[in-house]
Amino acid sequence: MVSTNYAPEHTGIGPYATQIAEHWASVGHETHVLAGMPHYPSWSLDPAYKGAWRRTEDHAGVTVHRRRHSIPPRQTALRRAMFEGTILLHGTVRPPRTGRPDAVMAQMPSLAGGVLAARLAAKWRVPYVPVVQDLMGAAAEQSGIQGGDRAAALAGRAEAYALRGAALVGVIHETFVDKVRALGVDPARIRLVPNWSHVATATRPREETRARLGWRPDETVILHSGNMGLKQGLEVLVEAARRDPATRVVLMGDGNQRETLEALGRDVPNLVFQEPADSDDFPDVLAAADVLAVTQRASVLDMSVPSKLTSYFAAGRPVVASVAGEGGTAQEVLRSGAGVLVPPEDPEALLKAVRRLADDPAAAGALGEAGPRHVAAHLTREAGLARIDALIEEALGGQST
Numbered sequence: 251m252v253s254t255n256y257a258p259e260h261t262g263i264g265p266y267a268t269q270i271a272e273h274w275a276s277v278g279h280e281t282h283v284l285a286g287m288p289h290y291p292s293w294s295l296d297p298a299y300k301g302a303w304r305r306t307e308d309h310a311g312v313t314v315h316r317r318r319h320s321i322p323p324r325q326t327a328l329r330r331a332m333f334e335g336t337i338l339l340h341g342t343v344r345p346p347r348t349g350r351p352d353a354v355m356a357q358m359p360s361l362a363g364g365v366l367a368a369r370l371a372a373k374w375r376v377p378y379v380p381v382v383q384d385l386m387g388a389a390a391e392q393s394g395i396q397g398g399d400r401a402a403a404l405a406g407r408a409e410a411y412a413l414r415g416a417a418l419v420g421v422i423h424e425t426f427v428d429k430v431r432a433l434g435v436d437p438a439r440i441r442l443v444p445n446w447s448h449v450a451t452a453t454r455p456r457e458e459t460r461a462r463l464g465w466r467p468d469e470t471v472i473l474h475s476g477n478m479g480l481k482q483g484l485e486v487l488v489e490a491a492r493r494d495p496a497t498r499v500v501l502m503g504d505g506n507q508r509e510t511l512e513a514l515g516r517d518v519p520n521l522v523f524q525e526p527a528d529s530d531d532f533p534d535v536l537a538a539a540d541v542l543a544v545t546q547r548a549s550v551l552d553m554s555v556p557s558k559l560t561s562y563f564a565a566g567r568p569v570v571a572s573v574a575g576e577g578g579t580a581q582e583v584l585r586s587g588a589g590v591l592v593p594p595e596d597p598e599a600l601l602k603a604v605r606r607l608a609d610d611p612a613a614a615g616a617l618g619e620a621g622p623r624h625v626a627a628h629l630t631r632e633a634g635l636a637r638i639d640a641l642i643e644e645a646l647g648g649q650s651t
Contacts, residue, residue, distance in 0.1 A: 252367035253357035254286035254337055256314060260529050261476055261503065262290050262557055263383050265448045266634075267357045268309075273635045275311030282313045282348045284341060284366065289321045291477040291526070292504035304344060315346035324506050325480060331404075337362035345370060353642055356380040356412070361405060364412030377417035377645040381443060381638075383557075385409065385429050410434050417645040420638075423555045425578035441641055446634030447560040447625045449529075452537035459538035463524075470608045471498045472570075473539035475532075476558040478505030483547035486572055488514050489597040490604075491521040497604065500524055502535065536565035540614070541604050545572040546579060548594040555579050560629050563588050563621035568614045570603050572596065588621035 253267035267283065274281040288296035299305070305316040319336040322329035337360055345366075351374060356367030358380050371378030386405045410433040413419055419435050420443040421427060431437050452459075457467065465471050478484055484501060488511055491499035501511065502524040515521040527535045536542060542562045555578040562569050569589025573579045583589040590607075592599040607614040640648075 251281070251355045251357065252284045252341075252363045252370070254319075254360040254363045255290055255357070256283055256285040256288075257309060258296065259288050259290045260532075261526065263357050263359075264290065266383075266445055266557070269448055269631065270355075270635065270638055271312045272310040273638075280349075281311070282315065282346055282351070284315050284317070284346050284363075284370075286319050286337060286360075287316055287321070291479075293321055293323050293325075293506045295321055304340075313346075313348075317341055317344060322506070334360060334362040334408075338365055341366040342369070350374045351376055353377045353379060353417075353645055355642065358382050358409075358412065359384050359386050361386045361408050361412065365408060368412050368415055372415070378415065379418050379420065379641060379645045380413060380416050381420035381422070381641075382413075382426055382430060383422055383445075385426060406433065418641060420641050423578045423582070425551075425555070425581065441644075443637045443641055444629070444634065445555075445557055445560055446631050447564040447629045448631060449533050449536075449561045449564055451564060451622070452533045452566070454534045456538045459534045463535070463538065465498060465538065469496065469498050470541070470604060471500060471539045472541045472543050472604060473500045473502060473536065474543045474545065475502045475526075475536065475561070476556065478503055478508045478511060480507060481547055481550050482507075483545050483550075483572075483595055484511055485514065486545050486595050486597050486600060487543060488518065488521060490601050491515065491518045493597055494601050495520050497601070498522060500539070502526060532561070533565060536561060537567060539565075539567055541607060542567050542569050542589075543572065543600070544569060544579060544583070546574065546577070546594055548574055550574065550579075550594075551577040555582060559583070559586075560625070563629065564625045566618045566622050568607055568617035569621070570600060570607075572600050586621060586624040588617050588624060590617070 251271055255262055255264035257268040271281050271283050287299045303318045307314045317340040320332045322333055353376050354367050354371040356364045358364040364380050368378050386409055414434045419440050422445050427440055430440055487499050498520050500522045503526050544556055551574050559582055563586050569583055571583045571589055571591050572594050574594055580591050590603050592603050
């Protein structure tokens, strides 16, 4: 597998790549992962890897080959290109030393990881299977990154190269299919492989966790967890906190926009920036909130479906999604029955939805209960890993599923 993101990263793509690889190793497959240095979501190098250019590690039976790359603390098209370019260069110059594998999978993004995986598979003459988690060409166009318009066409060409030669292409959501087809991929080779919930259920009483975090029993807490980047459009939550001092808004996580958001909300006392919770505490923190927020810029339509949604649904709390109604994120929230939609970049609409839920505990409870039911029916780890196994088996010539 080629995946720039891998453990110890515990948000975003990293947990999925890690659980797939460790699953393969647990059933007896020799498993290698070509990965980057841990950096997400803070977009800063994990201190444990300071000064490291290359490392080979063993984690849960998986051999992880790490290669150093640039890590841009702020995203522009040029800095993203350097990030991708150094991944491609180092992986090409120093590929992992392994025997000939049976297949090569890539988690995309990174875009360079997809290109590397395609080249390695061609070298070994084995099936190549990318799984598209985000569409980088569309991301450059829709996310608001500086210079994104110029980068979109270049990213699209690289994406097409990384996908067209694949034996099969996995996509995590059906809204990606048309974009992947437009890149020249035969629709008969596209398979839907949704992500799954990779977190445990909460174990501590909500009241206990709220008290530990300093959240009063009588206050409404809106929690956003995960990456603080451009596409999230988290300014809407900063403004919501400013408009309603009685509501606590918690931004838990990190990302290249955190400093900008902190400066924007410096005079808002009910806006709290919280470090990412560790894996054991994470489910309890999610379950302690009154509302879990997912936000995106209005321009984000079909390039990304936030991985946080699977964790939100498992937490059993209502979701308020400030996203474009025609995008994949909105579709997932509606499909789950676990949340409500409000127009993106509209803090007043978001606050109205939160107040309605606070005033109607029965409705909030019904939405919260729908999330775990949806996870149990559609988003279990076992089902997700089985879909990945079926994808690889089919690429290797097994019966199509």
